[in-house]
Amino acid sequence: MRRLSLALGLLLLAVLPGSASAKDFSYNILPPGQFGGLPATPATHGTDQIPLYDALTPLRGNVTEADILKNYKPENFAPIGASTVEPTTRPGSDLTIRRDSFDVPHIYGTTRSATFWGAGWVTAEDRALLATVGLKPAYAAVADVPGLNAFGLVTSGGGYEPSAQARAFVHDQQAKLVEQYGDKGRQIIKDLQDYSDGITAYRRSQDPSAPAWTVDDCIAVTAFIGSIFGNGGGGEVRNADFLAKLRTTLGAKDGAKAFGDLMEANDPEAPTTTTKRFDYGASGTQPTKGSPLIDQGSADTSTATAAQQRLASNFLVVGANRSATGEPMAVMGPQLGYYDPQIVVEADLHGPGINAQGALTPGGSPYVLIGRTRDYAWSLTTATNDNTDQFLEELCGPGGRAADHYVYKGKCVAMQTFDAGTLTNTDTGGQTKTLRYHTTVHGPVQGTVLVKGKPYAIAKSRSTYGEDALGLAALHDMTLGTASTVDGFYKAANEFGFTFNWAYVSRKHVAYFSSGKLPIRASGTNKLLPTLGTGKYDWKGFLPLKSHPHESDPQDGLLLNWNNKPAPGWQAGDDNLSYGSVHRVEAFYHFPKKAKIQDVASIMNKAATEDVTATQVWPVLQAVLAKGKAPSDQAKQAADLVTSWTQRGASRLDGDLDGKIDDPGAAILDVAFTKMATAALGARIGSLTDDLSKLQGIDQIPQGRNGSSFGGGWYGYVDKDLRTLLKQKVKGKFALTYCGRGSLSRCSAELWSALAASATELAAAQGPDPAQWRADATKERIKFLPGLIPDTMRWTNRPTFQQVLRFGAKP
Secondary structure (H helix, E strand, O other): OOOOOOOHHHHHHHOOOOOOOOOOEEEEEOOOOOOOOOOOOOHHHHHHHHHHHHHHHHHHOOOHHHHHHHHHEEOOOOOOOOOOOOOOOOOOOOEEEOOOOOOOOOEOOHHHHHHHHHHHHHHHOOOHHHHHHHHHHHHHHOOOOOOOOOHHHHHHHEEEOHHHHHHHHHHHHHHHHHHHHOOOHHHHHHHHHHHHEEEEEHHHHHHOOEEEEEOOHHHHHHHHHHHHOOOOOOOOHHHHHHHHHHHHHOOHHHHHHHHHHOOOOOOOOOEEEOOOOOOOOOOOOOOOOOOOOOOOOOOOOOOOOOOOOOOOOEEEEEOOHOOOOOOOEEEEEEEOEEEOOOOEEEEEEEOOOOOOEEEOOOOOOOOOEEEEEEEEEEEEEEEEOOEEEEEEEEEOOOHHHHOOOOEEEEEEEOOEEEEEEEEHHHHHHOOOEEEEEEEEEOEEEEEEEEEOOOEEEEEEEEOOOOOOHHHHHHHHHOOOOOOOOOHHHHHOOOOOOOOOOEEEEOOOOOEEEOOOOOOOOOOOOEEEEEEEEEOOOOOOOOOOOOOOEEEOOOOOOOOEEEEOOOOEEOOOOOOOHHHHHHOOOHHHHHOOEEOOOOHHHHHHHHHHOOOOHHHHHHHHHHHOOOOOOOOOHHHHHHHHHHHHHHHHOOOOOOOOOOOOOOEEEEEEHHHHHHHHHHHHHHHOOOOOHHHHHHOOOOOOOOOOOOOOOOOOHHHHHHHOOOOHHHOOOOOOOOOOOOHHHOOOHHHHHHHHHHHHHHHHHHHHHHHOOOOOOOOOOHHHHOOEEEEOOEEEEOOOOOOOOOOEEEOOOOO
C-alpha cells in the first residue's frame, strides 16, 4: 500500500473539504454492493448492502430514525469506518484514494485532472466486468439500430462489433459539445479524457495489452443509459393500428371515442407532481392531415425495438414548511434494476471546486448522476416525456414501391445507408450478421406500412439522436456545484436532453424539473399517431425551459413522484397509457402536517410492498359487486377476503419467510383482476382487449418483474368506468361506457362471473378453502441479474440507489 508522508498528509488536509454540517442527515444504499467483478463470490463488498436493503422491507410504515441509521450507509463525504489508502499507477502525489468499510472510494485530488482520473481508476476496478460486456453494445444504442435490443446484448453477452461508421457517428458528438457549450464543452472533453486515462491505467495495470478507454467510449455509454431510461414515445404506428381495429369493430364514431378513452392522453384526474398547469401535446381521437389512418394490419414493425424501461423510481421531497424540524428533506432514488454488477457505481469526489458524492455511470463520465454536493442533492425518475416520433415516408420510384426512395419536400430522394457493424448470434452457432439499414432525414427505418394502399417506410426520429453527449453538461454542472440556487438547478436540468423528472433539495429550498429535448410538433398532427414525413409536418423547434413542468417550494411543501404525470395538461409519450385516474403515487398521500425524516422513509417503505390493485381499484370493484349477488359461497368468501386484506393495507409481505405471501387476498386478486378487468372492458371492445393488453399491460403483479411492478395497468380504465356506473363524482368521464355496456346490474354480474372463475381456478390448484390460498412469494423475490450471485431479497417496489437526506442550516 502507498505510504503517506507527512507532507502528503498535510497536502491532503488542504484539499479535503470540511465535513458536511453536523446537522445534516445524509444516507444512501446501493445493493448488491460496491464490488462488481469476477469471481462474484465470495466477495465481501459484492453483497454487503443486500442485508441492509432487505432489512428495511418488513418494517413497512414503522421505520424509525434508528432503522435508517442501521439500514443505510452514511453519505457525508467521509470514509465509513476504517479506511485504507489504495495504490494507483498515477505518477506524483496529486491523488489519494481511500476505500472505506463498504469499499466505497473517497477520491482526493489536488487538481481537477487528478480527481477525475481517480474516478476512472475506481470505475475500472469496481465495474471492469460491466465495462467489458457493455461498451460495444453502447455503440449500438447510440445508432438506434433497428431490431437490436442493445441492453439485451449486455445481459446475454451477445457479440456486437461496431463499424467504423458507428464509431464516427459517436466521435462527431465531441464537436457538437464544443459547438453547443464552447469552453465548457472543451472542459467536458478534457474531463472525459482524464477519466478515460484513469480507466485505461487500471485496465493496463491488470493487463498491459488492454485497449485504451476513450472519450468516444464515454459518449457511447452515456447515450446507452439515456436510450434505456430517458426516452418516451415512438409507438405511434401501434396506436394507429389499434385505432383502425377499433373503428372496424365499433364503427368510425364509437371507435374514435374508445381510442380517446383508452389512450388516457390527458386525463384530468391523473395525479401530478406539480399542480401548476403546463400544456404539452396535441392529441385527439381522429386521424389528421399530418397523421393519417394506416390500413389495418398492414404495419410491419418487426425491426422496431422498444426500449426497456424500469418504472419504479420515486422521490418524496419535503420543503422546510412541511418539515417538523424546518429543514428540507427527501427520500429519493432511481430504479435501475437489480444487477450484479450494478449498472451504476458509487464514489465520493473531492478536488478544486469538486465536492460531490453519489452514483456515477460506469464508463460514462466522472460526473455524479444522482447524489449530492455539500449544499444540495438531486435524483431522477424516468419521465417518458415524448421525445420520439415515428414518421411515415411515402415511398417513390418505379411502380411507387421502391424500398430506398421516399418523398421529401416534393422530391423523390434516396435513403441513406447506415452500416452499424456486425452481430454474432451465439444461439445459432456463431452466425454473423451485418447490421446495415436505411435512414431518412428523420432517422433509422424501422419497417413499412400502408396508407390507403400506398406503401410508406416507418422512420424513428429521436430528438437526442446524434447528440447524446450534450446531456453531459447537466451532470457537469450538478457535480461542480452550479446548482446552488433553484434557477441554477433549472438551467442545469434543462441541459439534459433525456426525459427525466429531477428532484432537488438544498439547505433552504426544494424544487422539481421535468427535462428532455421535447419537440414542438406541427399543427395538423395528432401526437398519438405517426406523422407524415413529407417535410410539411416536421418538428418546429423544441420546448423552452419555462414551458417544462417545474416548481419550487410548493405551498403544501411536497413534491412527490413515482413516474407519474408531471403536471396538469402534460401529455406523456404516446407509448405511455398509464396516466389515468389511478396511479401508485397516491400511496404517498399520507403525510402528517409536519413530517420527520422517519415519516418520509416510512411512507416510502409501506408503499413499496403495497398492492395498488387492492388499495386503489378493489374498493370500486367491491362497490359494483355489492350491486349484485355472488354466484357461489366460494366467490363471496373470495371477495370478502380481498376486502379484508385491502382494509389491512394489502401488504405483499412474506412475514414468516415460508415462501408464501401471508394474506390469501393477494392470491385471489392476482388471478381475479385480469379476468375482471378483461370482462369489464371486453363488454364493449370484445376481443380487442388482447390488442389493448399489448399496448398497456392489464396488471403488473411482481412475479417475473424483478421488483418493479404496479407502474401501469388497466387500473385507471376500470376505476373511471365503474365510478361512472356508480354515479360517483368523475372528472373527465369516458366518452363510452364499458362494463356491462353501461348497465350496472349487468356489469356486477359480469364481474361476479369473472371472480367466480378465478375462485374455481384457485380451488383446483390449492384446494376448496379460499382462506388457505396463497401467492408464491419465492417467485417474487428480487434476483440479481444475470445470476452471478445466488443472493435474493424480499420483493419491494423501491428505488435501487436511494438517498435519505435532511439538510441542516449552513454552518
